[in-house]
Amino acid sequence: MNAKPASPRRRSRWIMIPIKLVLSFVALSLLMVTIYRFVPPPVTWTMLLDPNGITKDWTSLDEIDPVMARAAIAGEDGKFCRHHGFDVDAIAKAAIHNASGGRVRGGSTISQQTAKNVFLFQGGGFVRKGLEAWFTVLIEAIWGKRRIMEVYLNVAETGIGTYGVQAGAMRYFHHGADKLTRAEAARIAAVLPLPKKRAAIAPGGFTRRYGNNIATRIGVVQRDGLDECLR
Incomplete structure (x- = not known):
């Protein structure tokens, strides 16, 4: 006997399931991003999965010396104040560089890194990248640049089991940010970029050279107003 075809009502029910899931995800993500616009994210997946424990101390952007935000812009995202979450040129250059082999280079902006650190997990391939793009759009629209930088400087890993620049400053230099x-x-x-493999105290080789380069570029960030969205 031939199987009885599914009724229109049953077909519509199956169609509605993925639609409801997508709408639920959109609503939940909007709620989370809106809450974190005002409330510090209590913990991230990276922190929870860190076998070295968690050392952190949330500090508002106003209580972090502006030189730290300039250093982050100089080292991670020179166009932070001028893009809307994505630096297309940096992404294209990173793709070309990585295709040629050698040291892998990332093209993610500070906004993308913040979206990943707060809402997602490390790894995950294209699925995580797609979710990262979605959350990047949301935080750019709802948080704004100052909040993005504030959250980034508080959740970024700055050493083994150490999160945020306040905890990093205390660990390395024994004073606040x-x-x-x-x-x-x-x-x-x-x-x-590699907090588990690099040290801010007596850095050697590439880390020392990279740090010296960033120190020089901090002045350029201030002079050229590349941190204007944070002032």
Whole structure:
């Protein structure tokens, strides 16, 4: 006997399931982003999965020396104040560079890194990248640049089991992020791409050179107003 075809009502019910899931995800993500516009994210997946524990101390952007944000812009995202979440040129250059082999280079902006750090997880391939893009659009629209930088400087991993520049400053220099010098901020920024493999104290080789380069570029960021959205 031939199977009885599904009724129109049953077909519509199956069609509605993915639609409801998508709408629920959109609503939940909008709610989370809106809450974190005003409330510090209590913990991230990266923190929860860190076997080294969590050391962090949320600090408002107003209580972090401006040199730290300039160092982050100099080292991670020179167009931070001028893009809307994505630096197309940096992404294209990173793709070309990585295709040629050698040291892998990232093209993510500070906004993308913040979206990933707060709402998502490390790895995950194209699925995570797609979700990262969605959350990047949301935080750019709802948070604005100052809040994005504030959250980034508080959730970014700055050492083994250490999160945020306040905890990083205390770990490496034994004082708060409000007293960071240009050299100290540059060292922390140099650690950000590989916090488990680099050290801000007595850095050697590439990390030392990269930190010195960032320290020089901090002045350029201030002079050219590349941090104007944070003032």
